[in-house]
């Protein structure tokens with residue numbers, strides 16, 4: 001047996017022994033407010049990011065099919081070799097407008113978008129560049145910065161305490177000798193459901209000449225009066241230097257990610273970002289679905305308002321049953337239970353009661369703050385939420 005197989009087996013055994021082995025469920029019906037799990041049956045879904053209920057919306061599915069029928073499956077190459085289709089340009093124009101930016105470009109995931117923009121800018125900064133990041137930022141931001149540090153060994157990075165604006169200001173002041181600074185934050189923090197103080201971050205970045213990157217994967221389609229995201233909620237839509245986000249949550253739920261920014265920054269990404277230079281473009285069906293999802297989002301406010309009502313209803317329902325929840329504009333409500341084993345037991349029990357909600361423990365969240373993460377969709381009807389709340393009562 002080759003020695004590395006031993007390490008593979010050992011890693012898997014370690015996960016099992018630590019109670020961290022993930023048993024991935026097999027869904028037997030499409031994603032929606034209600035789905036079904038093999039061996040379990042029908043469940044109310046409170047763990048998907050399908051915030052606007054568009055993942056299986058007939059208009060979105062038809063748009064995906066029509067786009068694929070017209071254009072074939074995809075480019076069969078990377079864009080700089082074989083070019084861009086109209087559906088990419090249409091999607092990117094819609095993303096730029098939604099983000100309040102001049103231009104946008106797309107990737108097969110937001111993971112790739114973050115691993116494109118951070119290393120490319122850190123490489124461009126030569127011997128005087130620093131990335132400053134919130135400590136609870138998404139893994140793709142953390143890895144993007146790690147990659148940037150490797151690609152440009154002279155680049156630096158710092159982490160500020162979660163949403164601590166004094167700490168961010170202190171780090172910016174302490175790096176006044178650095179020529180190029182960038183600050184990066186999630187819009188909505190995925191495990192807490194809280195949002196970044198973008199109004200203050202914009203102010204600090206302008207004062208200290210730092211370029212601001214906001215990953216609004218969980219905020220776009222959800223936050224702000226018209227669902228344009230956390231920047232709109234904070235009154236700074238159009239003032240963010242660079243937005244990244246996913247098309248795999250509220251905006252159609254398939255896959256894909258984007259960077260929206262100035263035309264020049266987007267040009268640089270198209271010229272130099274490795275996840276675009278060396279990887280295929282967003283496929284036709286995904287682009288068609290996402291473009292339709294943005295059209296539905298911007299056509300009227302119905303889904304955004306319904307989502308907001310549902311979030312309020314669920315939070316009040318949980319509170320009245322003695323659960324502690326957070327307030328705020330996002331669709332994520334963590335219920336802190338403490339120990340990992342408690343969160344896992346609670347999610348197992350809820351599944352038996354027909355509610356699909358995930359327990360997150362260490363190392364995904366800090367030790368002692370294991371939680372259930374409840375996620376609400378505009379597609380939930382009151383009847384679904386009542387059934388879920390009844391299960392929480394029994395829990």
Ligand SMILES: Cc1ncc(COP(=O)(O)O)c(C=O)c1O
Nearest residue numbers: 109110111138190217246248257
């Ligand atoms: C804040 C944030 N950024 C990026 C991603 C990655 O998105 P994608 O699935 O498009 O790679 C996620 C997904 O979990 C996320 O929550």
